[in-house]
Amino acid sequence: AAVIKRADYIAPAYWIDTVDLCFDLDPAKTRVLNKMTLRRNPDVPAQALKLDGEELNLARVLVNGQGTSFKMEGKQLVLDNLPDAFELEIFTTTCPAKNTQLMGLYVSNDSFFTQCEAEGFRRITYFLDRPDVMASYSVTLRADKAQYPVLLSNGNLVAQGPLEDGPNGARHFAKWVDPHRKPCYLFALVAGQLVSREQRITSRAGKDHVLQVYVRPGDLDKTEHAMNSLMHSVAWDEARFGLPLDLERFMIVATSDFNMGAMENKGLNIFNTKYVLANQATATDLDFSNIESVVGHEYFHNWTGNRITCRDWFQLSLKEGLTVFRDQEFSQDLAGVASARAVKRIEDVRVLRTAQFPEDAGPMAHPVRPDSYIEISNFYTVTIYEKGAEVVRMMQTLVGRKGFAKGLTLYFERHDGQAVTCDDFAQAIADANPTSDLARLLPQFKRWYSQAGTPRVHAQGVYDAAERTYTLTLAQSCAPTPGQPVKEPFVIPVGLGLLGADGKDLPLQPAGETDAVAGTRTVVLTQASETLTFINIAAEPVPSILRGFTAPVVLEFDYTDAQLLHLLAHDSDPFNRWEAGQRLAVNRAVNAIKSIAYSAGGSDASVLDDAYLEAMRQVLLHPTLDAAFKELVLTLPSETYLAEQLDVVDPQRIHAVREAMRQQLATALAADWEATYQAHHDTGAYAPDAASSGRRALAGMALTHLCLAAQASGDAVWPGKTLQRFKDAGNMTDRFNALSALVSSGHALAAEALPRFHAMFKDEALVIDKWMGLQAGAPDRGGNILPAVKQLMKHPDFSLRNPNRARSVISTFCQGNPAAFHRADAAGYVFWSDRVIELDAINPQVAARLARALDRWSKLAEPYRSAAREAIVRVAAKTDLSKDTLEVVTRALA
Ligand code: B3K
Numbered sequence: 001a002a003v004i005k006r007a008d009y010i011a012p013a014y015w016i017d018t019v020d021l022c023f024d025l026d027p028a029k030t031r032v033l034n035k036m037t038l039r040r041n042p043d044v045p046a047q048a049l050k051l052d053g054e055e056l057n058l059a060r061v062l063v064n065g066q067g068t069s070f071k072m073e074g075k076q077l078v079l080d081n082l083p084d085a086f087e088l089e090i091f092t093t094t095c096p097a098k099n100t101q102l103m104g105l106y107v108s109n110d111s112f113f114t115q116c117e118a119e120g121f122r123r124i125t126y127f128l129d130r131p132d133v134m135a136s137y138s139v140t141l142r143a144d145k146a147q148y149p150v151l152l153s154n155g156n157l158v159a160q161g162p163l164e165d166g167p168n169g170a171r172h173f174a175k176w177v178d179p180h181r182k183p184c185y186l187f188a189l190v191a192g193q194l195v196s197r198e199q200r201i202t203s204r205a206g207k208d209h210v211l212q213v214y215v216r217p218g219d220l221d222k223t224e225h226a227m228n229s230l231m232h233s234v235a236w237d238e239a240r241f242g243l244p245l246d247l248e249r250f251m252i253v254a255t256s257d258f259n260m261g262a263m264e265n266k267g268l269n270i271f272n273t274k275y276v277l278a279n280q281a282t283a284t285d286l287d288f289s290n291i292e293s294v295v296g297h298e299y300f301h302n303w304t305g306n307r308i309t310c311r312d313w314f315q316l317s318l319k320e321g322l323t324v325f326r327d328q329e330f331s332q333d334l335a336g337v338a339s340a341r342a343v344k345r346i347e348d349v350r351v352l353r354t355a356q357f358p359e360d361a362g363p364m365a366h367p368v369r370p371d372s373y374i375e376i377s378n379f380y381t382v383t384i385y386e387k388g389a390e391v392v393r394m395m396q397t398l399v400g401r402k403g404f405a406k407g408l409t410l411y412f413e414r415h416d417g418q419a420v421t422c423d424d425f426a427q428a429i430a431d432a433n434p435t436s437d438l439a440r441l442l443p444q445f446k447r448w449y450s451q452a453g454t455p456r457v458h459a460q461g462v463y464d465a466a467e468r469t470y471t472l473t474l475a476q477s478c479a480p481t482p483g484q485p486v487k488e489p490f491v492i493p494v495g496l497g498l499l500g501a502d503g504k505d506l507p508l509q510p511a512g513e514t515d516a517v518a519g520t521r522t523v524v525l526t527q528a529s530e531t532l533t534f535i536n537i538a539a540e541p542v543p544s545i546l547r548g549f550t551a552p553v554v555l556e557f558d559y560t561d562a563q564l565l566h567l568l569a570h571d572s573d574p575f576n577r578w579e580a581g582q583r584l585a586v587n588r589a590v591n592a593i594k595s596i597a598y599s600a601g602g603s604d605a606s607v608l609d610d611a612y613l614e615a616m617r618q619v620l621l622h623p624t625l626d627a628a629f630k631e632l633v634l635t636l637p638s639e640t641y642l643a644e645q646l647d648v649v650d651p652q653r654i655h656a657v658r659e660a661m662r663q664q665l666a667t668a669l670a671a672d673w674e675a676t677y678q679a680h681h682d683t684g685a686y687a688p689d690a691a692s693s694g695r696r697a698l699a700g701m702a703l704t705h706l707c708l709a710a711q712a713s714g715d716a717v718w719p720g721k722t723l724q725r726f727k728d729a730g731n732m733t734d735r736f737n738a739l740s741a742l743v744s745s746g747h748a749l750a751a752e753a754l755p756r757f758h759a760m761f762k763d764e765a766l767v768i769d770k771w772m773g774l775q776a777g778a779p780d781r782g783g784n785i786l787p788a789v790k791q792l793m794k795h796p797d798f799s800l801r802n803p804n805r806a807r808s809v810i811s812t813f814c815q816g817n818p819a820a821f822h823r824a825d826a827a828g829y830v831f832w833s834d835r836v837i838e839l840d841a842i843n844p845q846v847a848a849r850l851a852r853a854l855d856r857w858s859k860l861a862e863p864y865r866s867a868a869r870e871a872i873v874r875v876a877a878k879t880d881l882s883k884d885t886l887e888v889v890t891r892a893l894a
């Protein structure tokens with residue numbers, strides 16, 4: 001397959017100024033008439049016009065109304081000898097009903113939807129399908145009125161009415177005009193039987209807008225939260241960045257068949273139902289919070305992505321990293337108080353470290369701005385999104401919050417309406433802050449865009465009692481990644497504090513400076529190794545390094561247990577307070593995993609010592625810490641995160657050790673879990689706010705541990721109470737937490753609760769996804785999960801064609817349940833390769849994501865390693881693989 005290279009970028013040979021599309025919508029044969037005006041781009045040498053197309057039936061091509069000769073080069077339609085400016089008319093047909101890839105125009109539940117990013121527009125009509133070609137669109141939709149009463153596209157509705165071309169009144173049309181120029185990946189249409197929740201709002205600037213959330217009839221009672229989230233998003237972008245809604249009408253439409261989370265099409269966002277539909281009976285607190293983030297994310301794209309877009313797809317993080325940063329800030333601002341902001345920050349870092357760090361250390365590692373790809377869909381990654389957001393966050397750290405807002409304003413002044421690069425963005429932020437560290441260090445800072453891999457910062461501290469100084473040496477390094485053997489030093493902002501014996505922050509006075517500043521100082525590393533000396537330090541302090549996780553790096557410091565316990569008890573920085581607890585747990589887990597003594601396995605082996613357990617008890621019973629924060633501290637590092645701390649990975653051993661730790665936490669703190677449950681289980685009338693979600697999370701965690709403890713002691717009281725709670729719960733969070741407590745503790749009552757849950761929610765697709773996911777992700781006990789997964793795939797509710805459903809069973813098993821997946825008999829891998837091959841024929845994007853489950857195969861211990869490789873080879877050997885899956889397995893084997 002062809003490799004596309006960033007260095008090969010050239011501007012398009014033609015510009016497309018206007019596009020007038022007319023659709024006759026029919027599931028079996030949709031007719032598309034595309035009238036465009038084009039002009040030659042004088043900046044590039046004269047050449048043929050090559051239009052992208054895929055799975056289209058071409059009926060007619062007219063240039064200025066005249067038939068014309070054309071040829072096909074592969075999938076491209078090639079026209080030669082064109083005038084400098086002309087009208088081009090192309091008539092094609094497609095079959096949306098057979099579109100199982102869910103790219104381009106497709107049918108879901110008898111409605112029409114589109115997905116064009118990145119390269120789906122070419123499946124709708126022949127076009128210059130690249131983001132730097134921006135045009136003005138008008139769109140006419142024509143369809144049967146009874147079947148498709150709602151006809152939507154981008155922009156403003158300018159006309160609608162009956163059509164005369166069928167039986168009287170049977171067909172109708174709607175015409176939409178988008179006032180903003182846009183790249184074709186932001187085009188969208190929707191047609192079907194939909195209903196909407198509507199909200200009129202007036203902006204700060206006094207403009208009126210209408211917001212709409214469209215869903216299938218029957219789902220209207222699940223749209224209030226999405227609408228609230230949208231209203232908050234509009235208000236937030238205006239307040240924090242001065243960016244108003246630029247459309248009279250802003251629409252969100254939900255579909256249950258969708259490859260990703262959602263899509264920011266101009267004025268017509270299309271969403272996976274998972275990120276729209278919620279009420280307290282069917283959605284958990286996590287769902288509510290995800291909806292808020294994703295609604296925010298797509299809305300914020302209206303400026304960062306749509307008003308200013310990407311020049312080419314290598315610049316994807318220009319819009320994605322920035323927009324993730326914006327949605328993270330939005331959620332933090334909505335969460336309000338500092339402790340709730342910190343909880344959000346910890347959650348974001350946890351995602352980064354459990355998903356992005358492994359990506360950056362594996363065969364798919366790529367820079368935030370990649371240099372090459374085979375299939376761009378494979379590069380909608382945690383690196384582009386989450387690491388990209390960290391890069392933007394570091395810029396904000398370097399220029400300050402106000403400076404960053406100024407930088408964003410300059411970015412819009414310079415580039416509104418353009419398709420630009422990551423360089424343009426960084427330059428604008430730096431230019432708006434000419435005296436900042438970012439401006440001073442910009443070329444080096446931009447290594448974050450060009451170098452893949454997670455840097456490690458190795459810190460060492462020396463206290464000199466005689467001199468009353470504390471000297472920190474910070475050395476950075478970054479391991480090679482595919483194609484990048486040598487890395488240059490990064491610019492790394494490091495938030496730093498020193499704790500005294502009383503747990504308070506010491507005043508920080510670097511040698512040579514006259515002032516001491518209490519609290520956190522941000523030092524900016526630029527060299528391979530640097531030394532910092534602080535003076536007037538009366539006694540040896542405990543360093544708190546990388547406060548707030550100021551850079552996406554691994555911090556190595558040889559903390560003693562006593563130091564970590566001190567940080568856990570006192571650090572004024574909540575991130576590092578949490579981090580201290582994680583380090584204590586990681587150290588214990590890694591020691592147990594490596595120890596020969598433990599190799600006999602057996603979950604009664606003791607991994608946790610009294611000091612650790614006592615520290616956890618202190619957190620659990622702490623009088624002032626937030627429940628949400630306690631829940632994060634008491635959550636052990638995931639098996640995936642533990643795997644990343646090891647050179648050789650034995651997933652069974654990791655699982656056994658972590659399960660033993662869970663069991664110990666449950667048993668040793670049983671009385672405290674009980675007290676915690678009693679203190680937190682009643683959260684009153686349901687509201688998905690941060691405070692009450694935190695209480696529910698902690699109560700749910702307590703129940704799980706109480707059930708685990710009961711399993712060990714044979715006690716029946718808490719499992720019985722849990723089943724009762726499952727039955728009586730007034731909201732999905734409490735109900736699902738109770739159900740998963742029974743399932744994850746392996747209690748027999750789970751067998752009673754699971755079918756009851758299914759019966760209660762059999763008509764709620766998103767709840768059935770949870771039901772399947774819970775079973776596919778349950779702790780493995782003697783290899784019981786794979787057979788359960790195979791059974792689930794035979795369930796009448798299962799479908800491989802619906803991405804949410806396929807992911808809830810297959811991805812949860814292969815990517816979310818390491819010990820169940822990595823079986824010594826290799827059956828998990830065989831299952832994986834069968835599913836990847838099967839899915840690839842249906843939906844390459846979903847298949848290629850699943851294909852990444854074995855990214856880290858080369859770190860596995862035998863027999864897993866060889867068996868995993870064999871399974872990848874088996875997939876790679878299949879002929880006719882999609883580019884998507886081929887690229888993933890080829891890189892895995894490289
Ligand atoms: N921009 C879309 C991603 C679409 C990717 C399709 N392969 C969603 C988002 O990031 O908002």
Ligand code: ZN
Pocket residue numbers: 297301319320323
């Ligand atoms: Zn996005």
